[in-house]
Each structure stands twice: as structure tokens, then as C-alpha cells.
Amino acid sequence: GAVVSQHPSWVICKSGTSVKIECRSLDFQATTMFWYRQFPKQSLMLMATSNEGSKATYEQGVEKDKFLINHASLTLSTLTVTSAHPEDSSFYICSASLWAEAFFGQGTRLTVV
Amino acid sequence: AQSVTQLGSHVSVSEGALVLLRCNYSSSVPPYLFWYVQYPNQGLQLLLKYTTGATLVKGINGFEAEFKKSETSFHLTKPSAHMSDAAEYFCAVSVREYGNKLVFGAGTILRVKS
DSSP, rough: OOEEEEOOSEEETTOOEEEEEEESSSSSSSEEEEEEEEOOSSSSEEEEETTSSSEEEEEEOOOOEEEEEEEETEEEEEEEOOOOGGGGGGEEEEEEEEEEEEEEEEEEEEEEE | OOOOEESSSSSEETSSSSSEEEEEEEEEEHHHHHEEEETOOEEEEEEEESSSOSSSOOOOOEEEEEEEEEEEEEEESSSSSOOGGGGEEEEEEESSSSTOEEEOOOOEEEEOOO
């Protein structure tokens, strides 16, 4: 199947700093990628839909100025958590769809201290 | 709008016993349905999917699921549980368009007892 690579797999940052997470489709082109957030012992919640060459579409309640998404190429989408705070600590997962199937990255464990 | 309900946040079975994880969905249009497995601190791995055609779908690791439109269900089963099946399982639904988003159920943690 198709491969989606997410980097880094884990990151610890200080409160107030920004963190960038990359999501790459390694062997296919993805005009659309999705960013999810998963709190401990909870399901995945869609944060935003990343569209190549255009603005991301954010789900209700997600701050677009805090979670910056850039989809500059058909194989790369980035999520930047700006001015991170401890409550942003979570597991972030990206996915890209090929035909009817979604392929997920390995996830990024963000811890803000 | 689509939604997914997974009955039972935790399911415990003995090794070798039948595994049954329940999933009901709501969708205003014909859905695509998926089951994913997640191990701790890892991404999601697709077990199986239903898009069109045969309603009984076979997936990896001996899992299968049956799409029942009349019951709006897509329950996941495996005849004989293995210790390595212990993980969290998510049912998801999407509408039939390319590159669309998934709506996930709350997840079911499967515990396998020796």
C-alpha cells in the first residue's frame, strides 16, 4: 500500500515556542491531506483538511492562527503549532487518501513543558 | 453528516475465543466503512474496508466485517483471538468522494487474556 511518513515521531518543546510537524506521501501524490488530534484514551478528531495550493479548511473550534497548515506540494503538508502551551500536548496524526483508502502517518507525540 | 458509534469502550476475550467489536454508523449517503487498529503511540493501520460490492469483507490478520445496510452496522469479527490482537480498534465512515475525510468512532480497546 501507499506510504505516508510523518516527522518527527515525538517532540518536546517549551511553552511559547512553535513546533512544525511534517507529513509526506512517499509514493503517491496527495492533493488532500488531513490532520487529526488524539487525546489520551480518546478517538481521533479531525482538525483540518489540507489542500495543495490553497488554504486549509479547519473544523469548527480549531484555531487556524494557532495551527498553521501549509500544503505547498503534492507530497508534503506541514502543521505548525504556534505559541504552544501545555494543553496543546497531544498525539497528532496526518493522513492522505489514495482512491477510497486513507493512509496514516506514524503520528507525532507533542509534549509542551 | 456522518457519525459512528462503537458499542463498548473495552472488550475482553480469552485467547482463542471469538472477537466481536460492534460498530453502527449514520450516513445520509451510501458510506465507505473502515476498521483500523492502533497500537500504543503509533499511527493507524487499515484492517479492512467496505466500499461497494460484497458485503462480507475480509481483512488482514484474520479479521472480517459484514456491512448490513438494514441495521446500519459494520461489526468486526475474528474467529480466534491471539495475544497480538490486543490493541485499540477504530471504526470509521466516509462519504463516497475522492480524498474525503474520515469520521471515527470512539474506539474499542481489545484485551486478550491468556
